[in-house]
Amino acid sequence: MITLEYTIMSGGSFDIDAPRWDLTTFTGRLKHFFNITDFTTALLPDSRLDEAKALVESCRAGSVPPGTPEEQLHYAKKLYDSAFHPDTGDRMNIIGRMSFQVPGGMAITGCMLQFYRTVPAVVFWQWVNQSFNALVNYTNRNAASPITSNQIGVAYLTATTTALATAVGLNLYTKKAPPLVARWVPFAAVASANCVNIPMMRQQEILNGIAVTDENGNKLGHSKKAAVKGISQVVLSRITMAAPGMIILPIIMQRLEKYKFMQKITYLHGPLQVMLVGVFLVFMVPAACSLFPQNCSMAVSKLEPELRDSIRGRYGESVQHVYFNKGL
Template sequence: MEINTSGFDIDAPRWDQGTFLGRVKHFFNITDPRTILVPEHELDWAKAMVERSRMGTVPPGTHMEQLLYAKKLYDSAFHPDTGEKMNVIGRMSFQVPGGMLITGFMLHFYRTMPAVIFWQWVNQSFNALVNYTNRNAASPMSVRQMAFSYLTATTTAVATAVGMNMWTKRAPPLVCRWVPFAAVAAANCVNIPMMRQQELIQGISVQDKNHNEVGHSQRAAAIGIAQVVISRITMAAPGMILLPVIMERLEKLHFMKKAKLLHVPLQVTLSGCFLLFMVPVACGLFPQMCALPVSYLEPDLQDVVGAKDGKHAPYVYFNKGL
């Protein structure tokens, strides 16, 4: 079907972002792990198609399926604020292959202290890159700030894991298997705010309903980061809580006792199954473009909005990041 470019808005979501189900469908589309295999030239084509559609200059003969596919690739690989291509490992579409490997190994090698330290460091390094890649890009960070944030976040994660591992040494085996999740949840509460601290310090861009920037808000940044923390913990929870229970029972079976080499690949595969569904579900918990009541903004920003739009603008909007 050829596209009638008049009146077609490529940036309008295909599914209603005001509903949880609509957001989940949207993120199932853009976090599709198959998109990380798409070659660079195809991603560049997708960006060009999206930009041409915005200008109303789509090439004659273009089909709707082509444009929707281009938008899917664009949303999966390019930052919504800057339009710049994101690094592959930091994309949300890499969460399934990257997360399944790290989670599987982290849940398997939880008994020895060196293994706990190493895999928590790997996991939080991965998370730090994802957090930085999916930040609200309107708040730049210096190399020094990034290095300090990374070291603080990873050190906190490792210290939490080591401390909990020592504390639960005499606990039942199943409780010990849950230590990685507890450490990951605690570390997310530090890692994400630290990697996005500039948003908390300088505030993030907030816009009116016509997408015009009205200022920067620290309160909006705090809300956005808190929502991302909740989403990330939710993303990890089912796999890291249920998988230890599943493995605890499977490892008692006779054939599993003999096939110990299958334990790691089985945990990695099951982790991937959980993440395949939980990545879009967790991302869809909150809208990416959040609406914030004007009354919650800083007083000086409320005055700016009031002076510009009068008292009839109940909300401002901001990108919370992922």
């Protein structure tokens, strides 16, 4: 640590892209995503984020400003990772950032869990949720695969329709079911919509393939199978992110509502659910993002025959795996 700090103080190089934790392990990824999904970073002004980006780019160019403490460099990288797209380097819209998942998700999910009894309320909050999800999915896509406005519109309408059909259909079907079953309808709608929203929003990757590289970042081609693998992992991560709050919280609320003091403060049930969902999401957002490495890998032998043969013809057996950004 002393040697590293001296190098930085002397204006030497600092590998700011070197991960602070081992991202090949779940624990390492969990620490990493706890760091970059910190919702307090979403409160910072754009000027502060741009300063962090400038510092990161200076470090990448091998020009660390003399006298810069190591911890300041790590914090700049945290802000950069939380707010700028890994493919383009552009600042992402605030609502679509993973650092906004806790405040945005807790408000919407809490309302979905509270207002589940009437069809109009179900329709409204499912629409709000799918609008939020569509923006998040678009923001965190693999930017190497562009998507048109028409495709975005189709993806949004398809996912919203799926969520509404699931929610309204189950809401009507569970009228005579135990109360707890009705409380789980929002999760069923969210899970089913995620299975549609994410693949539709990232359909270009499935249709045209996703860019794959070797371990040194050299581009090898495009793979549809890699796209399917990456998107499938993202779908599973998003469902996992929502599951604990939307499955466990209804059980908690059903038991709490039996107490007289809770029956006297029904107007606080909504805010209470919002806050409790926030508690779940503080842990589940980084945990779900950590399920799979963001820099995903795939064996060359499992690629499309054309791409596999192309890689084998150029590199022989020296390249055994390809790598790609699966998105979040």
